[in-house]
Amino acid sequence: xxxxxxxxxxxxxxxxxxxxxxxxxxxxxxxxxxxxxxxxxxxxxxxxxxxxxxxxxxxxxxxxxxxxxxxxxxxxxxxxxxxxxxxx
Amino acid sequence: xxxxxxxxxxxxxxxxxxxxxxxxxxxxxxxxxxxxxxxxxxxxxxxxxxxxxxxxxxxxxxxxxxxxxxxxxxxxxxxxxxxxxxxxxxxxxxxxxxxxxxxxxxxxxxxxxxxxxxxxxxxxxxxxxxxxxxxxxxxxxxxxxxxxxxxxxx
Numbered sequence: 001x002x003x004x005x006x007x008x009x010x011x012x013x014x015x016x017x018x019x020x021x022x023x024x025x026x027x028x029x030x031x032x033x034x035x036x037x038x039x040x041x042x043x044x045x046x047x048x049x050x051x052x053x054x055x056x057x058x059x060x061x062x063x064x065x066x067x068x069x070x071x072x073x074x075x076x077x078x079x080x081x082x083x084x085x086x087x088x
Numbered sequence: 089x090x091x092x093x094x095x096x097x098x099x100x101x102x103x104x105x106x107x108x109x110x111x112x113x114x115x116x117x118x119x120x121x122x123x124x125x126x127x128x129x130x131x132x133x134x135x136x137x138x139x140x141x142x143x144x145x146x147x148x149x150x151x152x153x154x155x156x157x158x159x160x161x162x163x164x165x166x167x168x169x170x171x172x173x174x175x176x177x178x179x180x181x182x183x184x185x186x187x188x189x190x191x192x193x194x195x196x197x198x199x200x201x202x203x204x205x206x207x208x209x210x211x212x213x214x215x216x217x218x219x220x221x222x223x224x225x226x227x228x229x230x231x232x233x234x235x236x237x238x239x240x241x242x
Contacts, residue, residue: 052214052218052221052222053212053213053214053218056214056215056217056218057199057200060199060200060201064201067201067202068201072161072202073201073202074216074217075217076217
């Protein structure tokens with residue numbers, strides 16, 4: 001663990017925008033600073049026509065190293081349309 | 089707190105069962121450092137996990153035991169399964185904290201980075217988030233019903 005670079009909300013966000021063409025990313029650090037627990041809202045067109053399991057797998061593979069280094073990772077994955085609908 | 093009682097009393101007998109995993113894994117304890125570095129699932133571990141997953145229709149890999157979960161996500165998963173009325177006779181929980189080989193191995197086996205992990209009839213369903221949202225959407229009740237793993241209504 002010693003050589004694991006610190007995971008921050010910003011580093012996660014940049015990677016998701018870069019790799020999943022995420023249009024909207026909200027990352028909340030729930031760890032109180034230790035970098036161990038994150039909750040995320042991810043909106044990406046790549047989630048289109050994918051089951052929740054497939055969406056999570058997509059995110060997990062984009063963030064493989066980061067997720068391995070943290071304890072808790074709670075992604076919520078929406079397509080742009082779903083996200084619009086939620087904004088009501 | 090009805091669901092908690094239900095979960096712990098209904099699911100209690102099942103957490104005895106992880107022993108099935110132990111022979112294989114303890115035989116491998118000596119090789120553990122190598123295996124962890126290689127990050128390659130040994131065929132022995134794979135076989136042990138195959139067996140674990142096939143040991144009941146509903147299998148949960150979790151941190152802690154159903155009566156004493158060691159992580160909020162594992163606790164939530166157990167509570168949902170209890171709420172849904174999963175038949176204890178059709179459920180087995182494996183405590184990954186008792187076995188570091190299993191803890192690492194199951195992540196690679198499922199290609200899923202976190203614990204808990206739920207299997208239904210040998211099929212990976214997902215982790216806590218997926219379980220929660222399937223619970224809320226009604227999909228979980230549907231699939232559990234289809235698989236016939238719920239306690240029969242009286």
